[in-house]
Amino acid sequence: MEMNKDIECVLVSEEELDAITTRLAAEIDRDYCNTGRPLVLVGILKGAVMFYTDLIRKIKRPVEMEFMKVSSYGASTVSSGCINLHLDIKRNDLPSLDILIVEDIIDSGRTLSMLSALLRDRGAFSVRTCTLLDKPARREVKFDPDYVGKQIPDRFVVGYGLDYNEYYRDLPFVGVLKREIYSH
Numbered sequence: 479m480e481m482n483k484d485i486e487c488v489l490v491s492e493e494e495l496d497a498i499t500t501r502l503a504a505e506i507d508r509d510y511c512n513t514g515r516p517l518v519l520v521g522i523l524k525g526a527v528m529f530y531t532d533l534i535r536k537i538k539r540p541v542e543m544e545f546m547k548v549s550s551y552g553a554s555t556v557s558s559g560c561i562n563l564h565l566d567i568k569r570n571d572l573p574s575l576d577i578l579i580v581e582d583i584i585d586s587g588r589t590l591s592m593l594s595a596l597l598r599d600r601g602a603f604s605v606r607t608c609t610l611l612d613k614p615a616r617r618e619v620k621f622d623p624d625y626v627g628k629q630i631p632d633r634f635v636v637g638y639g640l641d642y643n644e645y646y647r648d649l650p651f652v653g654v655l656k657r658e659i660y661s662h
C-alpha cells in the first residue's frame with residue numbers, strides 16, 4: 479500500500495478495522511437480541527460515516543438509520559469545548575426506541591456526553607454509545623462509551639472518516655498525522 483506522505487504511521491490497518499467492526503457487530507447483536515423494540519443507529523456526521531456503514535452491514539438484526547451532525551473543532555486539532563448541533567433527528571417515537579449513537583472517536587468526552595443526555599432527556603427508551611476510537615488520556619468530562627473499537631494514545635489521527643481540515647477522510651486506514659502538517 480502506498481502511504482500518504484502526510485502520515486507518520488498507520489495506527490489501525492484495514493485488516494484491524496475489519497476485525498473491530500466484526501467484533502462490535504457481534505456484541506451489538508448479542509446485547510440487542512429479543513428486545514421487541516426497534517434499534518436505531520444514530521451516526522455522527524461526518525467522521526463516523528465509514529465506521530457506521532461498515533458496522534451496520536455486519537449487524538444481523540434489523541436496524542434503522544439516523545444521523546446527527548455536530549461540530550466542536552473547526553480548523554484545529556484541539557477541542558473548542560463548545561458543541562453546535564447542525565443536524566438533528568426528527569422522531570416522535572423516541573420512548574419506544576433503543577438508540578445507539580455511533581461516533582468516530584471520543585476525546586474530551588463532551589460530544590458523546592452531550593448527545594446521550596439530549597436523547598435521554600427527550601425520552602428515548604435506552605441510549606448507548608459506540609465509538610471506533612477512544613483517547614482516554616484526553617477525557618475532560620467523565621464518560622465511558624458502551625462499545626469501544628480501540629483505545630489509542632494521545633495523538634491526532636486521520637483516515638477512515640476522520641479528518642484534519644476536511645482532508646484525509648478517504649484513507650482506508652487510521653493513521654497518525656505528521657505534526658508538521660498542523661503545527662505552524
Ligand code: IMP
Pocket residue numbers: 525550551557581582583584585586587588589590633634635636640641642
Ligand atoms: P470530544 O467531544 O472532545 O470527545 O471530541 C470528539 C470529536 O473530536 C470527534 O467526533 C472528532 O470529530 C474530533 N476528534 C477528536 N480527536 C480527533 C483526532 O485525533 N482526529 C480527528 N478528529 C478528532
Ligand code: MG
Pocket residue numbers: 522523524525526582583
Ligand atoms: Mg467528529
